Amino acid sequence: MNHKVTINEIGGRGDGLAEVDGKTIYIPYTVPGDVIDAKIQGSKGKLRHIHQKSTERAEPICKHFGKCGGCLLQHINADYYKNWKEGLIRTALAHQGSKDADIAPIKVSPMGSRRRTTFQAIGRGNGNIVFGYAEKGSHNLIDVFECPILAPELVALIGPIKKLISGILDKKEKMSVSLTLAENGIDMMLKGKGDPSLNLRMDLAEFAEKHDLARISWFDTKLKKGQYELLAERKKPYVTFEGNKVYFPSGSFLQATQQGQDALINAMLDGIGDASKVVDLFSGCGTFSIAAANSSNVHAVENNEEMLTALKLSANQMTGIKKVTTELRDLFKRPLLPHELNEFDAAIIDPPRAGAKHQMEEIIKSDIQKLVMISCNPITFSRDVQSLIDAGFEMGAVTPVDQFLYAPHLEIVSVFTR
Template sequence: MKVTVDHIGGRGDGVAGREGQEIYVPYAAPGDVLDVTLTGKQARIKKILTPSSLRVPPVCRHFTRCGGCALQHVQSSAYARWKQDQLRLALSRRGFGEVEIAAPEISPKASRRRARLQAVGRGAGKAVLGFAERGSHHLVDLEECPVMVAEIVALVPPLRAFLGRILEKRQKMAVEVTRAENGLDLVFETAGDPSLELRMEIAAFAEAQDIARISWKDTTLKQGGYELLLERRRPYVLFGSGAVERRRVLIPPGSFLQATREGEQALVRIMMQVLPESGKLVDIFAGAGTFTVPALERLAVHAVEGSADMVEALSRSIHLQPPGREFSAEQRDLFLRPLLRHELKEYDVAVIDPPRAGAREQVMELAASDIPVIVMISCNPGTFARDARTLVNGGYRMGAVTPVDQFLYSPHLEVVAVFSK
């Protein structure tokens, strides 16, 4: 079947056909003329008959097999426009027709500082380690990755060899890797508890590869946390605006961090541009302190976060280097107990960075408050647009919306905007 690709859809697939009769072609570019095979609305490229002028060679040998990237084959300018278009579409669905969308802040290659790798034992001392193929549980054995930082890429071969020794045939394990400022922080996730012998092997691996910390998560436990297996150095990151010396912040196992340092700095810069010279800020879903720490350069801050481990780590980090401004922290399930409008009265600025599902109830309380400035960050343009509509309906004005792309070559997108009342 011969098709001409019109545009790229929300998942990164090329879209061809008339409205209502679209078909979706992975790894296609606008303007491609293709010979495809069709299964329902999903197509597979048999042959590129006429390549698009926007098509470029991919930068990774695994592209089209590894499910991590969808758009390595499209020119960077077209890719940036597509990211903007996805945000524009999400906003238009909530009635934002004439909103200013800034140029995307796109993180460079080799900048992803955290990754979740999947592994499976193959027996005879072998294991496969990498990412799943698109739409499949089959793993691509990773040989390179242009997206991740060099330290994580360099760990893949020795980690695969180590997992080959410890995993039984068909045994599965997830490995979360975070590049901290003082080394790599690993979490092994699998069913069961590590034996004494395995603990000793993990310690030897950490010593050989100079790993800062390794933790274990038993996936059979419903309320399972992280068991610290070894900590050769307590991992930390550096947070701040760059206007003063950045502050060391300790991170517990499994901490949420912005995916790239460049993306984090873009988000912080936008926040800092609207902070007053004095006053008090509430950081809602504060996490490890990405926004709390730079805000403390100027304002008193109350950080609210659901994870007890992150609240404890952030509080400890702040108290190790007192900022000279008032700081407080609170552990609170913001989905069950959002900050209420009367609790928000004392703040001059609110920063909110919820999970992908957004924070419908919390945003309703913010919309009903009198906080002069709200900075909202989201990793989901759809829920961002929904929550933005709630704020605007509550009397806030939305400024320019900035797409921040920390997930290079993928459909995922971070969003930030400032709301004023």
């Protein structure tokens, strides 16, 4: 049954919120001030018709918007969007008790700057496939031909990849294709069931040559403990952190845009200042370690052996940087303890979405005077922040960094001093 409702605000996940019979209803692709008809089921609504458009509405920039679940917020004007994104962190902090936090202006990555993505593909029979992204809240795939957020080099490969894999997927067979734009070419990773045939291996090697790819790897999803198998490497893909090259392995985590990465690095460098010994917790392949090593001795701790090895090898080849040491360690199970942390003047921590509750407890017990915290989750960030503030740390300005355009994700960086 359709209900006529007015949208009041946009929630933390990007849906418009309306009140119906005292209940909050979540309706995607709506804007505060919209008067609409919505089909309501439980707490979810589906936009059926707009009676009156909000003044905050904007024209979406992609023809897939509304079907493809990658973007939820292209229909909102730029000022409202920025305020909403900054509001995500402001609200999360206020819920934990930090009502007067200093929120710096958001740093938004430009269009066409996203340098990594994963496409999904499914066979439809007779050599046809659907290749693209899932619909919002569904496993249903939407065939995509464009994406204004992605780097143009990645968009240019959509057509050729479709052509390449359309003949190899049987009906209902699935595959994912991850692309990362390195500074010397594209790194392409395919995930599928079983071992690629000799023909497919030859086709992929030819594809790498024709499209000047840096590397192609394969991941067999049938194996319990799978790993990437190198099928073609024409050049070792690398990225640079503060002018230092890091060659990264297949499947590495990199910040989604160069601009986002640089904004986080600059905030981190300001934060550690002249610290001579720095520990980098959840270091990955060295986004912050390598940048910090221009002026500080750095100890990088990470649980992914391949990424840590890449960091180590890259650091060993660099000239003009300080000493970089590495440690393979699961910081969820074995956080660094106070006596280990006390060797350092400053710490950098960039945990996964779940945050790093146990490691924070040990930092609080240590003598560390300065902590740079990077987070991709305003809720766990705010929780960890409150425990730091309660322990006597002072929070500097919180800088939101938006490298996931039109999605409810947000990177945050802030500096804490005891």
